[in-house]
Structures are given as structure tokens and as C-alpha cells.
Amino acid sequence: MRPFWVRLVVVLTVLTGINYVTWRWVASLNWDAWWIAVPLVIAETYSLIDVMLFGMTVWRLKERTPPSPESADATVDVFVTTYNEPLDMVMATALAAQRIRHPHSTWILDDGDRQELRDLAAAHGLGYVTRGAAWSGMPRHAKAGNLNNALMMTSGEFLLILDADQIPEPDILDKTLGYFNNRRVALVQTPQYFSNVPDSDPLGSQAPLFYGPIQQGKDGWNAAFFCGSNAVLRREALMQLGLVGYVKETEKSVRRALSASQAAIRKARKAASNESPLLLQTLDEVEAATLEARRQLDAGESLSEITYRARRRVDRAVQSLVLADVTALQADLEEIAAMSPVQVGEAGVPVVTEDAVHRMAARDWSPLGAIESVQAVLDALSVERTDEAQPVMPLATISVTEDMATAMRLHSLGWQSVYHHEILAYGLAPEDIGTMLTQRLRWAQGTMQVFLRENPLVQRGLKMGQRLMYFATMWTYLSGFAAVVYFAAPIVYLLLGILPVTSLSADFFLRFIPFMVVNQLLFAIAGKGIPTWRGQQYSLALFPTWIKACTTAARNVWLGRPLGFAVTPKDRQSGGPRWSLIRPQIIVSVLLVIASVVGIGRLAAGMSEPIGTLVNVLWVVFDLVVMSILVRAVLYRGYQADEPDDETSSITEPSNERAARGPEL
Structure with a gap:
């Protein structure tokens, strides 16, 4: 019966959630305060998608039976x-x-x-x-x-x-x-x-x-x-x-090299515009080799064969140019020698005449420099991963x-x-909270x-269900941005009297309350009695950690900046309570308290509506309850066993004392 009730509550959650969020977008936005109204409805839409992904996850709860016996000879x-x-x-x-x-x-x-x-x-x-x-x-x-x-x-x-x-x-x-x-x-x-x-x-x-x-x-x-x-x-x-990964990475590397070679060829051709026709012919041959390699790559031919043929073809073209260049260089030397450039100085030391120096400086001795960049790029056409240890x-x-x-x-x-x-x-x-934050980050x-x-x-x-299951986990880490809006909205109302909705009418409560009730009911039924409140607290309370994770990961992927990776310590870090680790949360909590005091004062002075003040004060209380777990986390002094057992013994004998601490799931 459990799957039936889970699916029933999932359907109710989705229906009430869509009903509420659609109404929020269509009929309730306070456009005079769009700067808080729009972020709030976006945050609520994010939360609806989050709970819908959770509902999809638990739609197929699988409770497995023990597998058949394993193969005795499995290594x-x-x-x-x-x-x-x-x-x-x-x-x-x-x-x-x-x-x-x-x-x-x-x-x-x-x-x-x-x-x-x-x-x-x-x-x-x-x-x-x-x-x-x-x-x-x-x-x-x-x-x-x-x-x-x-x-x-x-x-x-x-x-x-x-x-x-x-x-x-x-x-x-x-x-x-x-x-x-x-x-x-x-x-x-x-x-x-x-x-x-x-x-x-x-x-x-x-x-x-x-x-x-x-x-x-x-x-x-x-x-x-x-x-x-x-x-x-x-x-x-x-x-x-x-x-498979090796083949994919190698193909990416070859494609990058071929693309880069096109740019290098264009640059070399521009630099060689006044050079000999032979150099331009060589560049044409190199370009033809890269274009052919790309065609073969798109056709799915062997990477090793593609890179071998391309490099051989380029090598032959360069060798022809080198041979022609050496021949031209030899002819130039013979021409200079025929000019009798050498004279005897006062000390009896042979010197080169000034006329010969000008002639030598004015001569472009070798066109090979024009294709050095092309050759360097094509050297990357390799199936060997020289940038990795294996x-x-x-x-x-x-x-x-x-x-x-x-x-x-x-x-x-x-x-x-x-x-x-x-x-x-x-x-x-x-x-300790410092180690926990390092781990979560x-x-x-x-x-x-x-x-x-x-x-x-x-x-x-990936099948569509698999795509969404992985996406669901990734989506949850965006909650830090939504949390900022959820903390800001009651502060804005209690301090300034600005509502992000047109009014807190019956329409609002008739849509919002059923959605919240069935949402919590879904967690209770899906969890079948397991505690979920602590996880909900940390999903909001650690908003600075989640925001930092998203921004640093984006800078790493898009800009190549390091993350500053650190191994999570396995033992408690020494020192007293480290309040600095939760400074953003403390600031938010102080603002929430101040906003509540001001809001109640505004209500007493007749400057705000009772319903709006009550709703937002309750919202502040909820936020403070969420944040309160961080106070306990900072003051937490480490695990103390209920019984005075030997922790070292419990570690080395897992099937006895240590295992007894945790029942089967």
C-alpha cells in the first residue's frame, strides 16, 4: 500500500503546487515592488520544480529483496x-x-x-x-x-x-x-x-x-x-x-588541433603574402591535409590512421619546402661570395663590407618561420595522452x-x-562545524x-528518467539563491511595509496552505517515519555554502580558476566555538529579529495590516528556527558515547560494539 499512498500524495503535491505558483505568476504579483515580487515568485517556482523532482524520485521507490548467492570464485x-x-x-x-x-x-x-x-x-x-x-x-x-x-x-x-x-x-x-x-x-x-x-x-x-x-x-x-x-x-x-573516455578525449584533442591548425594556416598565409609561390603551395598542401583529416574524423575512421596520414602528408610538404629553401640558401651564399665582400682591416683581420651587410639584412633568408606555428599545432595530432600520467x-x-x-x-x-x-x-x-562545512562545500x-x-x-x-534523477540532485544545490530571497521577503515587509503579492487575501491562503501541507505530508509518507527535518534545516541554513559552491564551480569550469580542494579532516579540529564560520547567517538572523521588532512597532502605530504582520512574523520565526541548528552546530563538542566503551576497540571490531550503534535501515 505504501507506493499507492506515496503516488497519491505526489499527485496532490504537484496539483496544489502548480495551482499556487500559476496563480502567483498570473494574478498576485505586486508589480509596484517588482524588485522583490519577481525574485520571490522565481524562488517559489524553483521550490515547486524541486518538490516535483522529489516526487518523481519517490514515484518508483524500490525495496529490493536479498539477491541470489554470489559466485564463490568471484575475485x-x-x-x-x-x-x-x-x-x-x-x-x-x-x-x-x-x-x-x-x-x-x-x-x-x-x-x-x-x-x-x-x-x-x-x-x-x-x-x-x-x-x-x-x-x-x-x-x-x-x-x-x-x-x-x-x-x-x-x-x-x-x-x-x-x-x-x-x-x-x-x-x-x-x-x-x-x-x-x-x-x-x-x-x-x-x-x-x-x-x-x-x-x-x-x-x-x-x-x-x-x-x-x-x-x-x-x-x-x-x-x-x-x-x-x-x-x-x-x-x-x-x-x-x-x-571510451580515452577515445572521446583523444578525438576532442585531435579536433582541437585541427581547428587550431586552420587559424595557424591563415596567419601563416597572411605573413607569407610576399614570399615565394612554393611557400604558399606548401601552406595549401598543409591545409588540404587538415581538411581531409577532419572529413575522415567526421566519417568515423580510425584516429590512429587519421593522425598518421595527416602528419605524414604535412611532413612531406615541409620536407619539400626545406629542400627548396636549402637550395635557395646555397645559391644566395654563392651570390654573396661572388661580391667579394671580405676586406682586410687595419689589424689584418678580415671584415665584411658594409654593402654586403645591407644586402644580407635585406634578404629574407628562410620562409620556414611562416609555418612554424602550423607545425607546432600539428604536432598535437597524436593519440597519446601526454598530458596525463596514464x-x-x-x-x-x-x-x-x-x-x-x-x-x-x-x-x-x-x-x-x-x-x-x-x-x-x-x-x-x-x-565540528568547520570540517562539516568543508565536506559539504x-x-x-x-x-x-x-x-x-x-x-x-x-x-x-541516458534515459529520460535517469537524466532527471541526476538533474534533481544537481538542482538542489541551487537552493542557496532561493534561500536569500526567502529571508529577504519578510524583512522587506516588516521594515518597509512592502508586500511582494497584491494582497494576503483568501485566494492566497486557499492555494498556499494546501500546497505546504501536502508537501510536508509527502516527505513524511515517503520517509516512512525517518527524520527529515534536519535535512530541511540545512538545505536553507547553509545557503552561503551552496552559493559559494555554485560560483566557485562556475569560475573553475568557465574560467579555469582553481577550487582550492582540501581533504576533509577525519578528526575534530581544536579550538573554541568558531562563530565566524556562520557570520552571514548571524547577520541574517539579526536582521530578521530587528525586522520583527520594527514590524510589531509599525503594527502598534497603525502603519501596517495585522494579517500581513502576523504572516511575516511567523515567517521570521520559521527562519530563525531553521537557523537555530547552526548555533547548536557551532557549540557541538563532538560525539560522546552513551556508554563508556573503548572507542578504539569499537573501531577495530566493527561487527560488535560499533556496528550495534546503528540498526539496519
Whole structure:
């Protein structure tokens, strides 16, 4: 019955939402205050699209039954990724991974290249992988580069990827490998659950809405995506992805080189307008070679053959020009020699006459300089990726988070994914607001990088449902801009008495209230009792983080500016409360309070309407309640276990105390 009720509430939400927002656009805008009225209705339209995408997500909630038993001979590599995390944390995870029951090889992927960790891995019989000399001076691509490097040094049929703090259960492979009996399944993602989070979850780390109905809904559309850890992937699918990516990137490089060569040829022809006919003939031949290469590229011919033929044809043309140039140079030297330019000076030293100097300076000795730029561009016609440490990069490197882009590319190739709704690994969440903000910023930046570089709405190979499921996740990070408007609207009314709507009439309430009620009802029914309020708080309260993520990602993609990537610390950062981290929210909260006081004063003085003041004061109260979570987050002093157990023991024995802290989803 649950799917029926979910779909019924989705329909009601969409109908009431469209009814309300359409009325807002058509009949309620206060055009005398368009500067706040239009932004507000745009923000409301954004929110309607957001809830409609959520409704579409949960329309196909998939609650999977356990898969059939896995193949006993399936080979698995377990990767524990690390950069600078504490050695005891990495070893606790690696040793727990070593105890996984299904036969496998455990590898520590140390991007920090630490000798101490290498020695510990050897002492415990663990594999150890770090980057070689080929990566020196090359783009490293953070975690994606670390995993891509390890893929070329291992051979397991499947890969279990774990972050340095994610302690796996011994049966994690027993419960996930069976899905791969379907040969088209490339990815099985399990939830990320954190054992150091209190029930109040002041930093909003657990994300029960995402690792619940959202991922289950995406799973129904075959769009559940890779989340970076606690996931099993098929090597064959990743290698296919890497090879396809290699071909695409090489083709892009060749096309760029051919396009650039056209500009270089035009420039060289202009510079050579007074040169010999032979030079112009050579440039014509080079241009013909590039045009032919582009035609063959469009026809889908082999890249290696195209680049080989084009470079050979250009080389022959240049060689002919060089031969002619050398012949002309020899003739010029003979002509100068016949002029007897050399005389004997006072000291008996031979000198060149002034007449000969003028003749030599006036002579354009070589036309080869005119095509140097063309030759340099054509040197880029190569199928070798000399700008990367390795030619094949299976995991996507287009953003600071490798997971979503990799999954989207796998889906575009026709592979399937699975979301297994059971906690099978236990991690460590941030324990201070600074670390939490760093983590959320990186997630948002990575998502927006993918959106700007590979917009899912136009990606070939994706079905419409998959396109919208990826777009839905990207769309949510635009909420920071809408939040600014939602905070500004009540401030404007309470301070200035300006309403963004024509009036707060019965028409407004009859449309707005039903929409809000069924909207909240949808979250309650889809979540089936899980807490969603904390997620709703942070979606608004972190508006500066979301705005920064969008703007920095745009500057990175469009202007090439660096993001300033930082690895999320795994331990609590020292120091007292850091109020500066939420300065924008504090300013907004102060303005909301001041606006409320002024608004109540205006009401007492008869300068505003009671209904308008009441509605906006209630709006301010709601905003302040949303913001209040940040006060708790700043004052949060880290996780304190309910029972005085040994945290180190709970980390090294995940199937006992640590696992007991989190029930199955």
C-alpha cells in the first residue's frame, strides 16, 4: 500500500503546487515592488520544480529483496583509500577489510606515500599501492587519480571501495556480490552510516532521507549513483568506461588541433603574402591535409590512421619546402661570395663590407618561420595522452568528487546500478562545524562541476528518467539563491511595509496552505517515519555554502580558476566555538529579529495590516528556527558515547560494539 499512498500524495503535491505558483505568476504579483515580487515568485517556482523532482524520485521507490548467492570464485580487490588520515584509523579499516569473509585481496591506496604505512601494511600482509614516477608533474586528480592508479596495478573482477574511516562488516561482500549475477550490473551502493553521531545529529551527518527514499527512488529509475565509498563496482564496466573516455578525449584533442591548425594556416598565409609561390603551395598542401583529416574524423575512421596520414602528408610538404629553401640558401651564399665582400682591416683581420651587410639584412633568408606555428599545432595530432600520467582513466576526473560523474557515465553506456538498503559499513562523521562545512562545500562543488561540464539533460545514452534523477540532485544545490530571497521577503515587509503579492487575501491562503501541507505530508509518507527535518534545516541554513559552491564551480569550469580542494579532516579540529564560520547567517538572523521588532512597532502605530504582520512574523520565526541548528552546530563538542566503551576497540571490531550503534535501515 505504501507506493499507492506515496503516488497519491505526489499527485496532490504537484496539483496544489502548480495551482499556487500559476496563480502567483498570473494574478498576485505586486508589480509596484517588482524588485522583490519577481525574485520571490522565481524562488517559489524553483521550490515547486524541486518538490516535483522529489516526487518523481519517490514515484518508483524500490525495496529490493536479498539477491541470489554470489559466485564463490568471484575475485575481489578491497581498496582502502587514504591521503593523510591517522595511521591507526587507516589500519583499523584495513584490518577490518582483511576480515571480510568472501575471498579477496585488501589494498591500502596511500596517496600520501608514507613509509610508516607501507611498513604496517607489509607487517600485516596487506597490499600497498602508491603512485609511481609517471605521476610526477602530472595532474593528480585527487581520489579519482588514486583509484585509477590502483586499477592499473590490480586485477580483481570486482572492487569494494572504502574510505579510510569506513569499517566494513565481514559479510559486506556476501550481501552485495549476488547482484552481479546480472551481467549488466556495474555498481552496488550501500548506505554511508556514521557511528559517532548522537541521536540529535546537530551537524546533519546521517542523511536518512538520501540514504533511504531518495536512493531507493533513484534505484527504481536505474539511477542510484556511486557515493564514493561503501560500494562494489565491476572492473569490466570501469575499464570500458576508461577506454571510451580515452577515445572521446583523444578525438576532442585531435579536433582541437585541427581547428587550431586552420587559424595557424591563415596567419601563416597572411605573413607569407610576399614570399615565394612554393611557400604558399606548401601552406595549401598543409591545409588540404587538415581538411581531409577532419572529413575522415567526421566519417568515423580510425584516429590512429587519421593522425598518421595527416602528419605524414604535412611532413612531406615541409620536407619539400626545406629542400627548396636549402637550395635557395646555397645559391644566395654563392651570390654573396661572388661580391667579394671580405676586406682586410687595419689589424689584418678580415671584415665584411658594409654593402654586403645591407644586402644580407635585406634578404629574407628562410620562409620556414611562416609555418612554424602550423607545425607546432600539428604536432598535437597524436593519440597519446601526454598530458596525463596514464592514458586510461576509468573513474571520472572532471570534478573534485569522482563518484557521480562515474556513475552517470556508466549509466550512459547501458550499465545498471543497485542500491542495497542495509548498513554494511560504519564511518566517522565530522565532529565540528568547520570540517562539516568543508565536506559539504566539496560535495556541492563536485556536483556543480559535473552539471556544468556534463549536463545530464543532454547526455547521450541516458534515459529520460535517469537524466532527471541526476538533474534533481544537481538542482538542489541551487537552493542557496532561493534561500536569500526567502529571508529577504519578510524583512522587506516588516521594515518597509512592502508586500511582494497584491494582497494576503483568501485566494492566497486557499492555494498556499494546501500546497505546504501536502508537501510536508509527502516527505513524511515517503520517509516512512525517518527524520527529515534536519535535512530541511540545512538545505536553507547553509545557503552561503551552496552559493559559494555554485560560483566557485562556475569560475573553475568557465574560467579555469582553481577550487582550492582540501581533504576533509577525519578528526575534530581544536579550538573554541568558531562563530565566524556562520557570520552571514548571524547577520541574517539579526536582521530578521530587528525586522520583527520594527514590524510589531509599525503594527502598534497603525502603519501596517495585522494579517500581513502576523504572516511575516511567523515567517521570521520559521527562519530563525531553521537557523537555530547552526548555533547548536557551532557549540557541538563532538560525539560522546552513551556508554563508556573503548572507542578504539569499537573501531577495530566493527561487527560488535560499533556496528550495534546503528540498526539496519
